[in-house]
Amino acid sequence: MLTIYGVYCSRASRNYWMAEELGIPFQSVPVIQARLLADPLAADAQINTKSPAFLAVNPMGLIPAIDDDGLVLAESLANNLYLARKHGGPLAGADVREEGEMTAWTLWVATEVEPHTVKIVLTYDNAQENTPEGKALIEACVRGLERPLARLEQHLQTRDYVVGGRFTVADLNLAEVLRYAMSETHLFDRHPAVTAWLGRCHARPGFEAMMAGRRKEAQAA
Template sequence: MITLYGVYRSRATRPLWLLAEANVPFTHVPVIQSYRLATPMAADAPLNTLSPAFMAISPQSAVPVMVDDDLVLTESLAITNYLARQYGGDLGPQGTAEQAQAEQWALFGGISVDLPGIDIIYTYADGVHETPDGIAKINAAVGRLVRPLERLETLLGTTDYLMGGRFTVADIMVAECLRYAQTHKPLHAAYPKTFAWLARCQARPAFAAMMEQRNAEPA
């Protein structure tokens, strides 16, 4: 039985979206990030990433974590890829070539897209996106996104989805990494095919259900 640790307001959205798409039963254990709590070690603190019970599962003190029988995985994209292979049917890679492609897209999203997007979304969330420092930070992040987004734009000029001509785990992983950057509207105009693809992915009922759960959690 799958157990997934982590709140929706974390990178747990990636495996949670996959599980919603595949309609796979699982146990969800909300674990909040310790930095969001004033006193994470207090006796009455909610289960968080510094709680001893969670640290026993994940000494790295980060969410999400997945436990499936004896297997423990602690990286969101690895978890999502595993769930797609084991339980995702057509969402998962079909054959060794697609398995390699899925791994490639996981690395692409995690290395090339995720962190610049984080810089963008936090600059907007902190309300400093129009300050000189905020503008400089966003411009630097956009500069780091140019090459990966040009790659996506070229590919998505020939296909609707990233792998196998169908919606798959590859789309979930990269779309959730790119979601952080979508706050910056000039990117939509610069890469229209890429953001049309992102809109297709986010129009899926499973994504909407996952985001409804996320938005219901305290910010």
């Protein structure tokens, strides 16, 4: 049985979406970010990223982590590559060449894109988007995203999906990292092939199921 540690409103969304795409059973342990709690170590605190019980799973104190029949992994995008490889099917690489492309695109999004998109989403989470500092930070991140988005735009001008002509784990990993920057609509308006591809990814029932999980979680909070 697959266990996903982490709340839907975190990078764990990537692993929840993947589990939905694969149609595999999973259980969820809703470990919340410690920074969202006044006293994460209080005896009655919800299990969080500083809880000893969670640190025993991921000593880095970061969500998500997964436990798949005793194999514990704790990098959201790598978790998805593993799940694709394990379960196979259209989400996974059909051969070692496709696997190579999926790994390359995933490392590309983690290193060239995520540092910018995460800063954008956190600026909004912290309600700083209209402060001078927040605006300057977002503008700098948008500038940093120009080249990666131009690269992806060029790639998607001649194909509907990133690898292999079908929706794969590579699309899922990229789409979830880029979602953090979607507030910057002008950036996406300038990249129509990327925008159309994101629309295709977001039209998937697996994405909708994950987003429903996010809404349910927000209502319960």
